[in-house]
Amino acid sequence: MKLPALALFERSLRLETRSALVCWSRTGLLLLILLVLVPIQSLARAGMFGAPGLRFLQEMVWLNLVFITLAGLSYFASAITEEKEEMMLGLLRMTELNSVSILLGKSTSRLVGALLLLLMQVPFVLLAVTLGGVGLLQIAAAYGTLLAYLFLVCNLALLFSVVFRNTTTAATFTLAVLFVFLIGHYWAAGITQYLASSGQINPHRGIWSLLTTLIDLWRQAAPSNRLGVIFQTGFAGPAIGFQVASNLVLGGLLFLLAWLVFDWCIREEKDAAPPRRWLLGRATPRSRIPTRLFGTRAISWKDFTFISGGRWGLLMKFGVVAFVVALCNFMALEFGTGTEITREFEGTLLIWISLATTAVFLALDAGRIFRDEIRWKTLSSLVMLPVSVPELAYRKVAGTLAGTLPLLAGFVLGVLLVPDDVGKFLDDMFSEPVGVGVFIVIILQFILFLHLTAFLSLIIKRGALPLAIAIQYLGGSFFMTFLTILFSAGGSSGPGAICFLTGLICVAMTVVLHRAIGLRLARAAAEE
Amino acid sequence: MSESNQPTIEICDLHHAYKRQQALRGVSFAVEQGSIHGFVGPNGAGKTTTLKILATLLKPQRGTVRVFGLDVVADYKNVRRKTGFMPDHFSLYRQMTVQEYLDFFGAAYGMDVQERTRVVGDVLALTDMETRRNDLIKGLSRGMQQRISLARVLVHDPALLLLDEPASGLDPRARIELMEIIRELRRMGKTIFISSHILSELAELCDSVTILDRGAVRYSGSMSGLNRRDGEMADYLLTLAEEHPAAEAALRKVSGVIEVTKPAKAPQYRVSFQKKQTDPNLLLRAALDSGAQILGFQEIVRHLNQAFMDLTEPGVPPVMVAAADNTPPAPSVPDSGGPS
Numbered sequence: 001m002k003l004p005a006l007a008l009f010e011r012s013l014r015l016e017t018r019s020a021l022v023c024w025s026r027t028g029l030l031l032l033i034l035l036v037l038v039p040i041q042s043l044a045r046a047g048m049f050g051a052p053g054l055r056f057l058q059e060m061v062w063l064n065l066v067f068i069t070l071a072g073l074s075y076f077a078s079a080i081t082e083e084k085e086e087m088m089l090g091l092l093r094m095t096e097l098n099s100v101s102i103l104l105g106k107s108t109s110r111l112v113g114a115l116l117l118l119l120m121q122v123p124f125v126l127l128a129v130t131l132g133g134v135g136l137l138q139i140a141a142a143y144g145t146l147l148a149y150l151f152l153v154c155n156l157a158l159l160f161s162v163v164f165r166n167t168t169t170a171a172t173f174t175l176a177v178l179f180v181f182l183i184g185h186y187w188a189a190g191i192t193q194y195l196a197s198s199g200q201i202n203p204h205r206g207i208w209s210l211l212t213t214l215i216d217l218w219r220q221a222a223p224s225n226r227l228g229v230i231f232q233t234g235f236a237g238p239a240i241g242f243q244v245a246s247n248l249v250l251g252g253l254l255f256l257l258a259w260l261v262f263d264w265c266i267r268e269e270k271d272a273a274p275p276r277r278w279l280l281g282r283a284t285p286r287s288r289i290p291t292r293l294f295g296t297r298a299i300s301w302k303d304f305t306f307i308s309g310g311r312w313g314l315l316m317k318f319g320v321v322a323f324v325v326a327l328c329n330f331m332a333l334e335f336g337t338g339t340e341i342t343r344e345f346e347g348t349l350l351i352w353i354s355l356a357t358t359a360v361f362l363a364l365d366a367g368r369i370f371r372d373e374i375r376w377k378t379l380s381s382l383v384m385l386p387v388s389v390p391e392l393a394y395r396k397v398a399g400t401l402a403g404t405l406p407l408l409a410g411f412v413l414g415v416l417l418v419p420d421d422v423g424k425f426l427d428d429m430f431s432e433p434v435g436v437g438v439f440i441v442i443i444l445q446f447i448l449f450l451h452l453t454a455f456l457s458l459i460i461k462r463g464a465l466p467l468a469i470a471i472q473y474l475g476g477s478f479f480m481t482f483l484t485i486l487f488s489a490g491g492s493s494g495p496g497a498i499c500f501l502t503g504l505i506c507v508a509m510t511v512v513l514h515r516a517i518g519l520r521l522a523r524a525a526a527e528e
Numbered sequence: 529m530s531e532s533n534q535p536t537i538e539i540c541d542l543h544h545a546y547k548r549q550q551a552l553r554g555v556s557f558a559v560e561q562g563s564i565h566g567f568v569g570p571n572g573a574g575k576t577t578t579l580k581i582l583a584t585l586l587k588p589q590r591g592t593v594r595v596f597g598l599d600v601v602a603d604y605k606n607v608r609r610k611t612g613f614m615p616d617h618f619s620l621y622r623q624m625t626v627q628e629y630l631d632f633f634g635a636a637y638g639m640d641v642q643e644r645t646r647v648v649g650d651v652l653a654l655t656d657m658e659t660r661r662n663d664l665i666k667g668l669s670r671g672m673q674q675r676i677s678l679a680r681v682l683v684h685d686p687a688l689l690l691l692d693e694p695a696s697g698l699d700p701r702a703r704i705e706l707m708e709i710i711r712e713l714r715r716m717g718k719t720i721f722i723s724s725h726i727l728s729e730l731a732e733l734c735d736s737v738t739i740l741d742r743g744a745v746r747y748s749g750s751m752s753g754l755n756r757r758d759g760e761m762a763d764y765l766l767t768l769a770e771e772h773p774a775a776e777a778a779l780r781k782v783s784g785v786i787e788v789t790k791p792a793k794a795p796q797y798r799v800s801f802q803k804k805q806t807d808p809n810l811l812l813r814a815a816l817d818s819g820a821q822i823l824g825f826q827e828i829v830r831h832l833n834q835a836f837m838d839l840t841e842p843g844v845p846p847v848m849v850a851a852a853d854n855t856p857p858a859p860s861v862p863d864s865g866g867p868s
Contacts, residue, residue, distance in 0.1 A: 293635060294635040294636075294639060294640060294641075294644075295636070295638045296636070297635075298632055298635035298636040301632075302632055306621070306623065376622065377618070378621060380615050381613075382636075383585060384585070384612075385633075385636050386605040386606070386637070388605075526585040528615060
């Protein structure tokens with residue numbers, strides 16, 4: 001007998017089974033296993049390290065951990081929001097489907113798909129035992145950890161997907177909570193220690209005991225910590241520890257919470273278009289494009305406003321840099337040992353934080369710059385303007401880049417604070433050709449990454465950024481390992497050749513992606 | 529051909545395929561300047577593909593497409609300047625206000641502030657949206673969003689408007705108002721190429737029509753040409769007070785009459801004849817002379833609905849023959865079969 005509550009779940013599973021994307025994912029996963037296995041085997045044979053089996057298992061498990069986290073940000077976080085964005089949830093609710101069946105059908109089916117992807121690796125990962133340095137118990141414990149973490153991530157993302165109106169917000173909150181969950185216990189322990197050493201908490205009182213117990217439980221529940229234990233030589237179990245139990249219980253509770261708040265959160269179907277006030281402020285009779293911005297510059301204005309967030313976006317980015325700098329200062333003053341707030345410290349901090357936030361915002365913008373036009377079906381009206389598709393794309397990019405000006409200002413301010421240090425850094429770098437090469441390769445890799453993100457956003461509905469990170473990471477790791485093996489006998493010419501080849505390949509791939517983005521944009525406009 | 533007589537749209541032997549699916553198979557037709565040209569066909573006939581090629585969004589795989597004499601591939605920028613395309617979906621930045629949205633497109637077409645202010649005011653007046661200019665687009669009704677889409681298309685004052693299903697999803701009042709706007713645009717001298725499934729409205733609105741089915745043109749020409757059988761033939765319906773077989777015999781004897789049939793049990797006769805050899809007056813005279821008591825005598829014209837059904841019936845081959853009226857190569861109209 002079929003249960004009505006499982007109808008959508010069953011249908012989703014059927015669709016997933018037939019999906020070409022799932023087949024490709026499984027093929028890709030097998031390829032990934034090969035990509036990890038071959039270099040490890042080669043390097044182990046070359047005598048670069050022992051216990052290749054353990055190394056293989058570690059790489060596979062850490063990669064899976066990253067993939068599960070990335071899946072949480074895209075695949076799982078969009079489970080309910082994608083229905084909200086397409087305003088389909090109301091129609092689903094008009095059927096006999098209740099909230100449980102919608103949650104099971106939209107989220108748990110995805111979880112099952114991901115679990116299958118994880119489980120299908122196990123027979124291949126058993127090769128690690130043959131390679132040596134690892135036991136069956138370690139493999140079972142590691143994959144148990146991953147399965148429990150996957151369950152937790154799926155249901156955490158589901159909760160945010162139910163609560164928030166769009167995938168971006170759900171993904172942001174999922175990322176923030178996972179970030180805190182995975183590494184927050186280190187900070188919590190540090191802060192507790194600091195409070196105890198400064199006398200603000202008495203180590204002999206109940207609150208101290210409670211805090212340390214909670215932080216210890218938190219640490220044990222984090223998969224990163226558990227995996228560290230599993231990979232230790234002589235690991236003797238248990239295969240299912242506190243981490244598995246706690247992650248499963250937490251995941252179950254999050255699912256229950258998602259179910260409880262479901263009806264309340266979706267009682268009103270709202271337009272998924274981003275709220276205007278954050279972008280442009282209130283509409284006034286005089287709201288118009290600045291006088292000088294006409295022609296193709298108007299396109300840049302639109303993207304500066306809607307992708308980068310306009311004036312509010314500039315302020316917000318400046319605020320992010322200022323907040324991170326302030327936080328680092330606070331951490332350095334409170335927890336640092338012997339750190340003084342000097343001009344050099346502030347300058348260096350400002351340079352690195354500006355660079356890091358620029359990279360993050362550029363990556364986020366790359367995933368949205370073309371995707372939003374496709375999502376809101378506005379590309380055809382833009383492409384109908386009397387400009388070529390490349391010109392249109394460059395204008396959009398220019399508008400988005402204008403939104404990074406405050407970050408650039410932070411960088412320039414940092415350089416002005418420590419001109420001597422920057423000069424010395426540049427001198428050191430340019431005195432070694434390899435240093436220049438590494439610097440150029442890093443920039444080229446980042447440009448390639450932005451292109452990859454933008455391209456993926458044109459061909460997949462969601463998760464372009466996490467996928468680009470995964471592809472770049474895997475491709476880069478494999479390629480660097482391959483080149484290292486290739487040039488291991490090359491003596492001093494090795495690093496230079498590696499830099500040159502890596503740079504060359506980055507440029508070639510960027511050119512290909514650049515062209516592909518243009519073609520894909522024209523095609524997407526025609527397909528609207 | 530002088531520029532004033534040059535067709536706005538000229539499509540010749542246009543082919544387009546999506547992978548293995550042939551969307552267009554040798555489509556040829558033309559659209560006169562200043563006319564409203566209807567573009568009809570069943571779903572999947574190739575209408576939107578043709579529209580997208582005209583709008584320069586798709587490149588033709590074979591054949592030539594010219595808009596105002598300009599090739600849509602080689603001279604696409606100039607074609608875009610002279611063309612406004614309204615797709616069958618809302619292509620709107622919903623976080624913007626109506627004013628900002630139109631102002632943005634005006635700016636993107638290179639207009640300065642003074643010009644934009646004037647043009648935005650004009651198009652808002654034309655689409656009767658002046659009072660909503662400071663409203664957010666996402667808060668507008670479907671009909672209003674459709675008007676804003678039309679207003680956007682008009683911002684750069686294109687001479688040709690390509691409208692893909694402009695009335696779909698609109699309530700009757702909004703549809704009627706939209707049709708009024710389109711008539712007003714024709715009065716302003718614009719050529720309007722409109723794809724729609726609402727045949728009754730197209731029949732009232734259009735000067736000419738192209739019927740497309742399975743990627744081939746079934747008819748292209750004037751509405752009057754479509755309504756009649758063809759240029760040389762005519763069908764009339766004679767209604768008598770009572771059965772009178774002598775009338776049928778008398779009609780058959782008239783020179784040029786090809787066929788006299790009795791389409792219903794009622795005392796009615798359908799007469800098909802060559803227009804060059806006879807005229808309706810002679811037929812009427814013959815019927816009167818036979819002693820029949822005549823209640824009615826009228827030309828049988830097909831409504832667009834009937835023509836559409838006849839021409840897009842499965843099994844009707846896409847036969848291309850001479851144009852009706854003065855339009856370029858156009859296909860024939862197969863036998864209509866009966867009165868509308």
